[in-house]
Amino acid sequence: MNSDRFDLGGGEPIITLRDVAKSYWREALEIPVLQGIDLEIPAGAYVALMGPSGSGKTTLLNLIAGIDRPTGGSLEVCGHELNGLDDDQLASWRNLHVGFIFQNYNLVPVLNAFENVELPLLLTGAGRGERRDRVEQALALVNLTDRMRNYPRQLSGGQEQRVAVARAIVTDPDLLVADEPTGALDAKNAEEVLALMERLNAELGKTIVMVTHDPKAAHHARHQIHLEKGVLDRTVEVNR
Template sequence: MALVEVKNVRKTYRREAEELTVLDGLSLEIAEGDFVALMGPSGSGKTTLLNLIGGVDQPSSGDVVVGGTRLTGLRGKQLARWRARNIGYIFQLYNLIPVLTALQNVELPLLLVKMSGKERRERARHALDIVGLEDRLKHFPRQLSGGQEQRVAIARAVVSDPTVLLADEPTGDLDRKAGADILTLLDRLNKEFKKTIVMVTHDPTAAERAHRRLHLDKGVLSNGPS
C-alpha cells in the first residue's frame, strides 16, 4: 500500500467572481521510502499539491490519504497534531524564526511534544549534527549562510522524525554549491534514514536526484522522463 495516496483531487480557488482550477482530478501514489520530484511551470499547482499532502490545505474535492490517515476527515487541532507527527516541511526561503538560535529553531516543533527540556535539546542537537551544523548551535539565522540556514530548516523538519518530508524548492534560493549540498543531504535522509521525500523543483539537476520525476501542467499530472 502506498504511503501517500492522492485520489481524484480537485482544488479550485475563487478570485472575486472567477473560479480558478489549480488541480483538476489529480491522482497520485507515493510509496514509502520514495523520493519524488514534482516539476512544472509556475502556477501549475506543484506547491498546492505539496500543501495538500502536508495537510496544510484542503482539497475542494477528492481525498488525500497519508500513512492510512484520511486528511480530508481531519480538521483544526487534529490536523495540526497530525502535521506535527507526520510531516517535515522545508521551505524555499528557509523560514527560520530570526530571533531564535539554530538550536532553538530546531527545538520549535518539539515544544508540541511532551518531553523534558534536556531531551528536547539533545534531540535538536542530534538533528543539527546530522545536517553538519553541530558547531553552529548558538548562531542566529542572520549569522548563517543561505545553505546553512536551509540545513537548519532541514534539521527542524526531521527533528520530530516525521514520516514524510515535503520540500518546496529547497535549492531555489541557493547557489549551485550550497544547492548541491542540500540535495546530497536530502539524498542521505532518504537513503540512510528512509525518509519519504516529495520535492517541488524547477531545477532539472535537482530533480535528477529523485527516484521519480512527475510533471504538473495546468493541474494535470504526467510522468516525466525516467
C-alpha cells in the same frame, strides 16, 4: 528512462490521492488549479514535482502536506484520511508526520539554530533533556553541531537551509515536503542541501516530496512527476 504513467512501483503507499481537485475563487469566478489527480507514492520514495509555473505543483504539495484542503477528492497521507481531520487535528498530524523545508528557510530570526530546531519539539511534550538530545542529533546529522548557538543572521544561506532541514527532521516525521529548497542557494550550497536530502531518503528512509523547477535538483530525486495545467502529465524514473 521509464515512462510508466503514475506508477512509482514499490511497496505500501504512504500517500494516496483519489480524484483530487482544487480550485480558487476569484470573486464569482472558479479557477481550477488541480483536476482529477490520482496518485500513489510509496513509503520511502523521493519524488520531485515539476512543471511550469501555474501548473499547480505547489498547490499539490500543500495538499499533501495538509496545509491546504482540496475542493474535491480524497487524500490519505501517513495513514490518515486528511478530509476527516479538523484544523486542530490536522495541526497535530502535521507535527507528527510532516517536516517542512522552504525556499527561504523561514528560520525565526530571534532564535538561534538550536532553538529553531527545538521549536516543533515544544509541541510533543518531550522533556528538556530529551529535547536537547534530539536537537543535537538533528544538528549533527546536518553537520552543524558547532553552529548550534548561532543566530540565523550569523549563518550562510546554505547553513540556514541545513538548520531548516534539521528542524524538519527533528520530530522524526515520515514525510518531508520541500518547496524549491535550493531556489535561494548558489550551486555549491544547493548541491550540499540536495546531497543531505538524498541521505535522509536513503539512510533514514524518509519519504520526500519536493517541488522544484530546477532539472538539476530534480535529478536527485528518484522519481519526477510532471504537472501540466493542473493534471498529471507523466512520471519519470530517474536513473542515478
